[in-house]
Amino acid sequence: xxxxxxxxxxxxxxxxxxxxxxxxxxxxxxxxxxxxxxxxxxxxxxxxxxxxxxxxxxxxxxxxxxxxxxxxxxxxxxxxxxxxxxxxxxxx
Numbered sequence: 001x002x003x004x005x006x007x008x009x010x011x012x013x014x015x016x017x018x019x020x021x022x023x024x025x026x027x028x029x030x031x032x033x034x035x036x037x038x039x040x041x042x043x044x045x046x047x048x049x050x051x052x053x054x055x056x057x058x059x060x061x062x063x064x065x066x067x068x069x070x071x072x073x074x075x076x077x078x079x080x081x082x083x084x085x086x087x088x089x090x091x092x
Contacts, residue, residue, distance in 0.1 A: 015031070015032070059087065062083050062086055062087060065079075066079070066084075
């Protein structure tokens with residue numbers, strides 16, 4: 001049986017980032033926490049990310065239907081109201 005070799009985070013080269021860029025700092029912190037948690041044997045759960053992507057796709061489809069509907073504004077007023085009503089329910 002082969003044993004799984006666990007890398008020691010102290011032996012890795014340190015990650016560098018721009019200390020004035022808050023997004024860069026957050027990204028490095030997120031990567032570091034993910035590496036530590038997965039190295040302890042916990043699997044990464046990406047269900048929430050997939051749900052967010054699905055909700056975003058639904059919202060985009062609703063917006064595309066509202067944008068490219070065949071009729072002009074006064075005629076498509078009911079359709080637009082329906083799209084506006086559906087929007088908050090797609091976020092829930």
